[in-house]
Amino acid sequence: MSLVEQLERIDDYRWRIPRDERRGMRTDVRVYASKSILEKIAKDASLEQAANVATLPGIVGSSLAMPDIHQGYGFPIGGVCATDMSSGVVSPGGVGFDINCGVRLVRANLAVGDVRPKLRELVNQIFRDVPCGTGGSGFVKINPKELDHVLVEGARWMVRHGYGEPRDAEYAEAGGALDDADPGHVSDRAKERGRPQIGTLGSGNHFLEVQYVDQIADEEAAQAMGLAKDQVVVLIHSGSRGLGHQVCTDFLREMGAAMKKYGIEIPDRQLACVPTQSKEGQAYLAAMRGAANFAWANRQGITHFLRGAFKRIFGDSTQLDLIYDVCHNIAKHERYEIEGKKRDVLVHRKGATRAFPPGHPEVNPVYRHVGQPVFIPGSMGTASWVLAGQEGSMRETFGTTCHGAGRLLSRAAAKKGRDLQSVLKSLEDAGIYIRSETKKGILEEIPEAYKDVDEVIEVVHNAGLAKKVARLRPMGVIKG
């Protein structure tokens, strides 16, 4: 029987694939999806991959699939897996190559009407000041010793060295730096790749969008986040660049060999894992935290140059305030009540976002009464969402919600039969101006390549994982 045939409906937004011993599954898979989203999910290998994740030693609760899930390599993208902190495993593939790939949202003291007349000028200026890195390095020059400090202090180091405003770091998940990072476990190669890349976007699905608030869904939460209708905001989607990619490459290689020693067998080599408390597991986590901190520094650098671009076009009184910054590729040590008992787990979020509810001590005090801000970028030219974490996430998903719209079409299928000029024209007709270093970048990321973000959001909202706060529409796009 195929996995799709084994799917059981729990309610309108929850589905289950029961544990199947023949497949080596240690637990169920739980999928968050509407019926129509589920039909799309069932078309690629993502359910198969979620079932493979259920085989990992020490998995706690179910292997979770968010509504934006799509096929990755090893782990599905949009998957969540918690493992027991003392007896479970850590898997670099459960974090991904782009460690702490994430999203930050910055609000401007400008309205859509202020920006529209100078949109092209603004986008061209940002395009000059925030390179995507295909053709060289960024504008932040640091030496190897300083890089080691960045790996420990993340966004805080950047702020202290003039790349930001004092409040910036506080308004990021984990205050813009995870504790217990160890640059000594980050290879020289990883450092060499990443050092010139702070303040660069990267390519693929990374982007920077100038947007405006087109709909407020929750007044109280929007007010807490300083969002009003027609207000201009900037969404930044980027990660740890070559540094994080190399850390993952290095540890996949090391763990591939170490697994035999620990007698671990897995259905897909990309799921390579070792006991979390092993020497290799601890080394990976120390390096991963360093890469995560590098990613926060990168997004902080981008924010700094973004401010410069806005001031150049709209004058020195332009104020850009960071609302929040969330990561969606990470493994974190967190505590949850499971069947009445508090348990320490390592939550792998692979294309999934932390969504702590109101009252949670780790939510920034400014947002504690409404829940942690979550940002869900939609596809290029459609809409993005601001959400706030809700109680359901603590009960069901290890404090987690979705991270995007979720790809539907492969890159080749997206490009097929479409030419650049007609894509640009249809974006222009929708009032969107786009700059990209590569043509490929635009064609591969067309809106049709993704699921409808509104439909994805509907699922997490109705399942009580995160609630809708505001919908954002793009005006200007910068793509790698």
Next chain:
Amino acid sequence: MSEPFEILDHTADTGFRAWGATVAELFENSARAMMAISTDASATEARGEKYIEVGGEDYESLLVNWLNEIVYLFDTNAFAPKDFRVEEITPTHLKGRLVGEPRDPQRHPWALIIKAVTYYELRVEQRKGRWEAQVFLDI
């Protein structure tokens, strides 16, 4: 045999299938496939060489390590390859050469930044008298 490689489709990423009469040729063609995906090497000049030596546990991990070495050299601006030579190869060891020039990011931009070479559905096998590999890349 027509093309020595073809580009594969994957929902989120990209990959290729490559062939070779020998395993050495397979590794060379795999590197050429990855180069075709990530950069336009037509303007790169063959005026220098870079020696590479990598190890692995088997042909599959050796292929991943060989390709990741090329990604690393490119991403650190150390070298822009134009072509590849594999001089010695066993399942656990490879000695090879990149032909090209020192990378100037302005002249040799990424067409698509490759984050890493993955183990996902990775295959290296001998079929009907020739070698075939399948590789997916995270982009």
